Amino acid sequence: MSLDNLRIALQGLLANRLRSALTMLGILIGVGAVIVLVAVGNGSSIAVQSQIQGLGTNVLTVQTGGFGGFGGGGAGGGGRRNGTTSRSVTLTKADVTGLGNTTLVPDVKEVAPTVNASVTGTYDGTTYQPSQFVGTTANYAQIRNYEVASGSFFTDEDQAQHRKVVVLGTTVVSQLFGQGVNPIDRVVKFGSARFRVIGVFKPRGTNGVQDQDDIAMAPLAAVQDSLTGNSGTFQSITLEATSSKTTDAAQAEVLAVLGSNHKLSSAQASTTFRVLNQASLLQTSNASNRVFTVLLGAVAAISLLVGGIGVMNIMLVTVTERTREIGIRKAVGAKKGDILGQFLVEAVLLSLLGGVTGVVGGLIGSQFKIVGITPVVAPYSVGLAFGVAVLVGLFFGIYPANRAASMRPIDALRYE
Amino acid sequence: MTEEPRRLPTPVIVVHQVTKTYGMGDTEVHALAGVSLAIQRGDFVAIMGASGSGKSTLMNILGCLDLPSTGRYLLDGVDVQGLDETQLAEVRNRKIGFIFQSFNLIPRTSAIANVELPMVYAGVKKAERRERALLAMESVGLAKRLNHTPAELSGGQQQRVAVARAIATNPAMILADEPTGNLDSAASADVLDLFEALNAEGRTVVLITHENEVADRAKRVIRLRDGRILEDVRNQPLAPTAITA
Structure with missing residues (x-):
């Protein structure tokens, strides 16, 4: 039955090619944006890190x-x-x-x-x-x-x-x-x-x-x-x-020596002398870059969510349009679960295909320099964006599918 | 009740004091006000009546698309009252072959796939499904139109596909709701010939119509008015050797 469900869902999608493609585009853009923008954030973070490391982390x-x-x-x-x-x-x-x-x-x-x-x-x-x-x-x-x-x-x-x-x-x-x-x-x-x-x-x-x-x-x-x-x-x-691991210890020792040389208390020493520590600079820049990456990712995630709402919207239209078909299927013996499965598979298929093309698009988009930053694709963002896309399809597909499955065959058959 | 149910064989349909009420209080409508009837295996019954006579309601109940408000309905020995949605779907799937006025084929789907549909939900394996669907399409004379979609078929052909879909699962009863309502006279005659042929093979056919010419082809005519049976006339004898479906 699951294979039949898949076949029926595919037929449903192919029956309205343009509409399916546009809905997928919503997911595609969302997934692609997550991958590219996280890659940009990641790329800029790596660039700054390598610059700092070039100065010597220790x-x-x-x-x-x-x-x-x-x-x-x-x-x-x-x-x-x-x-x-x-x-x-x-x-x-x-x-x-x-x-x-x-x-x-x-x-x-x-x-x-x-x-x-x-x-x-x-x-x-x-x-x-x-x-x-x-x-x-x-x-x-x-x-x-x-x-x-x-x-x-x-x-x-x-x-x-x-x-x-x-x-x-x-x-x-x-x-x-x-x-x-x-x-x-x-x-x-x-x-x-x-x-x-x-x-x-x-x-x-x-x-x-x-x-x-x-x-x-x-x-x-x-x-x-x-x-x-x-x-x-x-x-x-x-x-x-x-080594780069001993910079913090070295910093303390340096302050202690300078303090005793200049007869300062340790509090005075730490305000009198400024010790620039490349390792801590690296940490600070890592932290701020993470914020930057998360922000970019969040913006992209919103577009993914909007794509999901697009899936729900189109599924609701599809369910209404195919009320009669649902009635026919129920009359000839489709159970609630069969109809639920059919429309849920259709919604997930939409977001799945959108997700796959989005991953491909995102990976291609990440090959280009964006505002002077060479994006570096973060593998987690690919998995995350794809997974979220499929979950979004599932989540936003449940309501329309349930609506279809709950129709009474007698009403659905009479629907014009 | 005008015809006594026989002891043997078990009637395909036993309807006992069935009522159906819509709405509540002042707006209460008695679509069926106590209908009792029994239909034997191998019979060809036409249910007639003007609109508002309750024949569509009776058709919905006979087709397990709706449940009676009171009374009992036994289909092929199964009491329908108290079945849940899933069980009703199974009953429709196994025991009833539907034919509708507006054909009700799934659009943009090939004729053969439409015929296979009930068997998909019955869980019949793909190879067997295809084989049985092919046989059904042959028996309605459409073996050469397997991959045509409903839009590529004439009305008469579409209705014959619907008949093939109805018989492919080998149901206890074929239930046809105004099957010739949307067809010209030539196509109507074709479809009615098909029903006669199916009945001759021993299948039980119940058809709902308001046309006398259609009802005349049946062996037995039941007339409804205001939710009650007005008359129940047998035109032809029930074949003595009814083949079990």
């Missing part, structure tokens, strides 16, 4: 929470800020040494102090100011996952010898040298100092906020010598935790 950056002390020579301002709790403090060599102490800070692997300079580079009459000019130690590139495309990064020896060498990002290279010039071993004047280019970074693109290729890096000693002045303070210290 990287911590320590900065002073106050606003003073930047640009070198800002130490010892001594002024009080934020009431009494936060003195203007700066990161010092003692801090770098303290954070490098593996017994005090066992979860930190590498420590790289950095200073930033704002200087304009000049080469052969062309001038350009990189948005970042970083003076740091040789381990910084490795902590931050900067890779060198040609030439090499500076070494500890360059650092020790105070050599004026610089590694450039591709944006800086193209701005200063133009096309077709190999910048390696050429000398660029930054401020009044002459730096020799020893390497060019691999392009990293944008991280969503700034161009990561608009950068120049030079040994800390050389930058302090010639650009920022040797004040013994740093704008930030970049640290690498032993």
Whole structure:
């Protein structure tokens, strides 16, 4: 009987091809929209995650929470800020040494102090100011996952010898040298100092906020010598935790060391020093992306619901139109369950076919870039959308089917 | 009761003091006001009456499409009173072959599929179903119109498909409600010939009509007026050797 039900339901659908197709379209769009929109949300989430992971998930950056002390020579301002709790403090060599102490800070692997300079580079009459000019130690590139495309990064020896060498990002290279010039071993004047280019970074693109290729890096000693002045303070210290799982522990240890160095309570330390934790940044962005994805999915789910109402609507029309047929079937011996089954199968078949085409459409639609985001299909969304579509057909089919099944044959036969 | 039910064989239809009342209180209508009759196996009965005489109500009750308000109705020995909807559907399926004035074939469905329909609901296997439907279509002379839809058939042909559908399940009784009402005289004659042939094979035929020419072909004519039997006339003797359906 179930096979006969299926055959009868198929005949019913084929009898009104256009109407069936339009009803299916409602479900198709709903299912397709769920898949594509969840894929867009998922894709943007994955893109942001990979950007953050590109920065290194086990990287911590320590900065002073106050606003003073930047640009070198800002130490010892001594002024009080934020009431009494936060003195203007700066990161010092003692801090770098303290954070490098593996017994005090066992979860930190590498420590790289950095200073930033704002200087304009000049080469052969062309001038350009990189948005970042970083003076740091040789381990910084490795902590931050900067890779060198040609030439090499500076070494500890360059650092020790105070050599004026610089590694450039591709944006800086193209701005200063133009096309077709190999910048390696050429000398660029930054401020009044002459730096020799020893390497060019691999392009990293944008991280969503700034161009990561608009950068120049030079040994800390050389930058302090010639650009920022040797004040013994740093704008930030970049640290690498032993693994991405130990970043939270490392963060606590870092704050403890800094607090004791600057004679601050732990509460004062956590307001005075800002520790940027890439792992927690990743979590935050994951959470906000999940909200984004859920919202997109919800919008799509509403269209699926509307599609379901379309199924119900068309089934009600069908039942009314076929009242006489129902009467005939009942007269020749169809039981209530037979009629119920026939119309329920018809409704579910509509949503099932709509669901299948919707899945296909959604998967095809997810192959295209949408508003700059490459959608990544979430397998759960396919199963969910398809399952919900079938359930929607079942749910919205029950009422019309029941109405058909409850008709009295004597009334149904007389219906014109 | 004008004809005494015989002891043997059991009549196909026994109707005893059946009433049917519609509405309540002031608007109460007695469609049937106490009808008793018995129809033997192999008989060919015409039930006649003007509109409002209660013949449609009687037809609905005989066809198990409706239940009497009071009284008893036994179809092929089964008391219909007290059967639920599902059981009534089974009774209709197994014991009654319906033929309607407006043919009532399922539209956009082939003739053969229409004939198979009652057997689908009876749970007959596909191969057997097809075989029996083919036999029925042959016996109404439409073996060459199997895959035509009702819209592609003439009125007379449609009614013959309906007859094939009615006999395919081998029911205890063929119940025809104004079967020639929508047909021209030639097609009417064809269909009535078919009924006579079926009756000659031993099938019990009950037909409801208001046309005298139609009623004249029956062996027995029952006239209704105001929900009661007015007269019950036997025109031809009931065949002595009634074949059990």
